[in-house]
Amino acid sequence: MTDIVELKKVNKVFGTNHVVSDLDLSVKEGEFLTLLGSSGCGKTTTLRMVAGFEEPTSGSIMVEGEAVGNKEPFERNVNTVFQSYALFPHMTIYDNIAYSLKMKKVKKSDIAQRVGEMLEMVQLQGYENRYPTQLSGGQKQRVAIARALINRPRVLLLDEPLGALDMKLRKQMQLELKRLQKKLNITFIYVTHDQEEAMTMSDRIGIMHDGILDQLGTPSEIYEHPATRFVATFIGETNIFDGAIHRINNNMASIDIENGLITGQSDGSFEEGDYIAVSVRPEKMKLSKVQVEGFSLEGVVKDFIYIGSVMKCIVALQNGNEIRMERLAGETLPGIGEKVYPYWDAQSAVLVHTKADTVFKTIENAPLAV
Amino acid sequence: MKKSEHEWKSNGLPALVTVGPVAVILVFLVVLPLMYVAVMSFCSIDSYYNVVYKFTLKNYAQLADPDYIHIYLQSILIALLTTVICVLVAYPFAYLIARTKSRNKNLLYMLVIIPFWTNSLIRIYGWRTFLGTNGWLNNALIKLHIISEPLDMLFNRGTTVLGMVYCLIPFMVLPLYSSFEKLDVNLLEASADLGATKLKTLKEIIIPLTADGIFSGGIMIFIPCLGYFFVSDILGGGNADVIGNLIERQFQSGNNWPLGSALSIILIIITLLLVKAYQKIGGSMESLAL
Ligand SMILES: Nc1ncnc2c1ncn2[C@@H]1O[C@H](COP(=O)(O)OP(=O)(O)OP(=O)(O)O)[C@@H](O)[C@H]1O
Numbered sequence: 001m002t003d004i005v006e007l008k009k010v011n012k013v014f015g016t017n018h019v020v021s022d023l024d025l026s027v028k029e030g031e032f033l034t035l036l037g038s039s040g041c042g043k044t045t046t047l048r049m050v051a052g053f054e055e056p057t058s059g060s061i062m063v064e065g066e067a068v069g070n071k072e073p074f075e076r077n078v079n080t081v082f083q084s085y086a087l088f089p090h091m092t093i094y095d096n097i098a099y100s101l102k103m104k105k106v107k108k109s110d111i112a113q114r115v116g117e118m119l120e121m122v123q124l125q126g127y128e129n130r131y132p133t134q135l136s137g138g139q140k141q142r143v144a145i146a147r148a149l150i151n152r153p154r155v156l157l158l159d160e161p162l163g164a165l166d167m168k169l170r171k172q173m174q175l176e177l178k179r180l181q182k183k184l185n186i187t188f189i190y191v192t193h194d195q196e197e198a199m200t201m202s203d204r205i206g207i208m209h210d211g212i213l214d215q216l217g218t219p220s221e222i223y224e225h226p227a228t229r230f231v232a233t234f235i236g237e238t239n240i241f242d243g244a245i246h247r248i249n250n251n252m253a254s255i256d257i258e259n260g261l262i263t264g265q266s267d268g269s270f271e272e273g274d275y276i277a278v279s280v281r282p283e284k285m286k287l288s289k290v291q292v293e294g295f296s297l298e299g300v301v302k303d304f305i306y307i308g309s310v311m312k313c314i315v316a317l318q319n320g321n322e323i324r325m326e327r328l329a330g331e332t333l334p335g336i337g338e339k340v341y342p343y344w345d346a347q348s349a350v351l352v353h354t355k356a357d358t359v360f361k362t363i364e365n366a367p368l369a370v
Numbered sequence: 371m372k373k374s375e376h377e378w379k380s381n382g383l384p385a386l387v388t389v390g391p392v393a394v395i396l397v398f399l400v401v402l403p404l405m406y407v408a409v410m411s412f413c414s415i416d417s418y419y420n421v422v423y424k425f426t427l428k429n430y431a432q433l434a435d436p437d438y439i440h441i442y443l444q445s446i447l448i449a450l451l452t453t454v455i456c457v458l459v460a461y462p463f464a465y466l467i468a469r470t471k472s473r474n475k476n477l478l479y480m481l482v483i484i485p486f487w488t489n490s491l492i493r494i495y496g497w498r499t500f501l502g503t504n505g506w507l508n509n510a511l512i513k514l515h516i517i518s519e520p521l522d523m524l525f526n527r528g529t530t531v532l533g534m535v536y537c538l539i540p541f542m543v544l545p546l547y548s549s550f551e552k553l554d555v556n557l558l559e560a561s562a563d564l565g566a567t568k569l570k571t572l573k574e575i576i577i578p579l580t581a582d583g584i585f586s587g588g589i590m591i592f593i594p595c596l597g598y599f600f601v602s603d604i605l606g607g608g609n610a611d612v613i614g615n616l617i618e619r620q621f622q623s624g625n626n627w628p629l630g631s632a633l634s635i636i637l638i639i640i641t642l643l644l645v646k647a648y649q650k651i652g653g654s655m656e657s658l659a660l
Pocket residue numbers: 014017019037038039040041042043044045046193
């Protein structure tokens with residue numbers, strides 16, 4: 001598989017606001033790549049630079065192996081689905097979908113045939129003569145997708161395309177989009193800040209944070225092996241411990257945290273004295289009635305919450321922070337108020353590098369678990 | 371507008387108290403004068419210029435006089451030219467104001483509004499001083515040795531149209547500005563994204579979506595043009611009369627109020643027909659209220 005879109009050291013500065021920093025991103029042909037990140041982290045700006053609505057301050061963007069820096073949006077073989085749909089309000093659904101073919105001066109009969117195919121694909125036959133205001137949100141979304149796809153672009157950019165839909169329609173459209181993408185074999189670059197959406201739809205996810213691409217990987221890589229503290233906290237629920245490595249022995253790292261000692265497995269990129277964050281997923285957490293070797297955390301069971309087949313357990317630590325864990329319902333568990341010793345298998349903990357000030361800041365504000 | 375309607379209803383005053391004063395004002399300032407003009411248009415004058423209150427269609431028959439028809443056509447030509455020039459000038463300007471961010475926006479906006487606040491008669495006289503044979507422009511051109519004899523720029527249709535454009539252009543800028551403000555930038559980006567050049571986007575998206583501004587501006591310019599006699603008086607010098615000049619002359623020097631009234635009625639009918647046509651193509655009356 002070749003790279004169909006490639007961003008190299010792309011920067012974007014608005015005034016004094018550095019919105020995208022040294023972004024390197026390669027998108028493989030035919031993949032579903034999602035940019036995920038919190039609001040204002042530069043996802044839309046990145047997409048707009050690929051589409052050509054915004055010019056990078058520095059760096060280069062290649063589409064199909066060709067630098068597109070000097071190309072106007074209408075010269076690029078990429079199309080965009082806008083969050084606000086951006087359907088032309090004065091045109092019928094037919095004319096909206098046919099727009100790009102008309103611009104290319106395609107024969108009328110060919111246009112009619114291809115618009116028909118598109119309407120069938122998005123299941124909107126019979127709506128040709130309506131105007132956008134006469135459609136529901138989900139229907140507008142489909143028109144926007146049909147309009148962007150009719151020109152058979154190699155790359156489709158989608159900026160939170162489902163953001164305005166309700167939960168049920170959203171789930172349905174997620175499946176439809178995924179099906180379309182597979183069927184047409186078009187590369188999707190998809191922006192969302194809904195992590196569940198990203199996890200279920202994407203081949204790869206890029207996590208952005210303050211204009212920096214923190215990590216690019218498959219959903220499971222990102223979930224199991226977060227590369228930064230931000231990624232660990234952003235994807236799924238987790239418990240974070242900030243601290244420093246006390247000793248490494250046979251890749252087993254014992255880590256000093258605010259008022260205790262924990263253990264995790266090092267992948268060899270850590271040294272004694274390194275400041276790190278340790279992330280442990282709730283389902284990896286275990287409880288013991290007696291202290292376990294390598295762990296000195298001590299807490300009190302505060303609450304249980306049943307959610308179907310799993311049970312969430314909240315343990316309050318001595319410093320007041322809480323640990324969340326998930327146990328299968330039916331397991332015998334200590335009662336509320338009992339003293340427990342949380343621990344985990346060393347390989348269940350994920351270690352990520354942090355800066356010293358992260359540790360001190362978190363110790364000052366909200367030490368131990370997040 | 372909507373809000374005040376709501377407040378009116380909610381304070382529960384009887385209809386007579388709320389609508390009453392407005393109705394009285396309307397009757398005295400609009401209905402009665404109009405009826406007076408309508409009645410007058412069917413009267414005649416005797417040889418001493420006294421009005422004779424006896425029904426006649428003479429005035430209306432006189433409206434078909436070839437000299438008058440020439441002036442109707444000339445009015446329409448002047449009004450059309452003025453409207454077209456206003457669109458061409460105001461369109462890019464309104465776009466600029468709408469797209470400008472920051473403080474410059476207010477500055478540009480004020481440039482349109484401020485002349486509005488000064489008397490248009492004075493401003494039109496200003497043009498006469500500027501363009502006259504001994505005016506600033508001629509003097510400047512002679513000083514610069516571009517011309518040796520002063521140019522005869524005043525008193526023709528061209529200068530009349532210039533004056534009309536100058537007086538009326540805010541009526542085109544303001545509705546266009548509000549149309550451009552409503553135009554979603556995403557639509558322009560979507561158009562470019564789908565392969566449209568800038569020119570195509572202008573034709574397919576921008577113009578259709580600002581057409582309401584063009585129409586409401588157009589009607590607010592075309593109609594006054596037919597009646598703005600002072601502009602053609604001062605800058606046209608009798609060579610560019612509009613219907614307004616005919617009416618003014620009958621009421622003043624001609625002292626023939628019945629004929630003037632008949633002309634006024636015709637002007638009112640033309641106005642109503644134009645507004646009707648405007649509504650027919652989907653124009654809203656609210657956007658005519660600046
Ligand atoms: N045209 C612009 N001029 C100035 N600043 C801008 C412009 N566009 C975006 N920004 C700023 O750039 C930053 C990133 O914006 P961007 O729209 O890319 O965020 P995002 O990741 O898409 O966020 P969201 O999830 O809220 O859509 C924001 O701080 C925003 O204020």
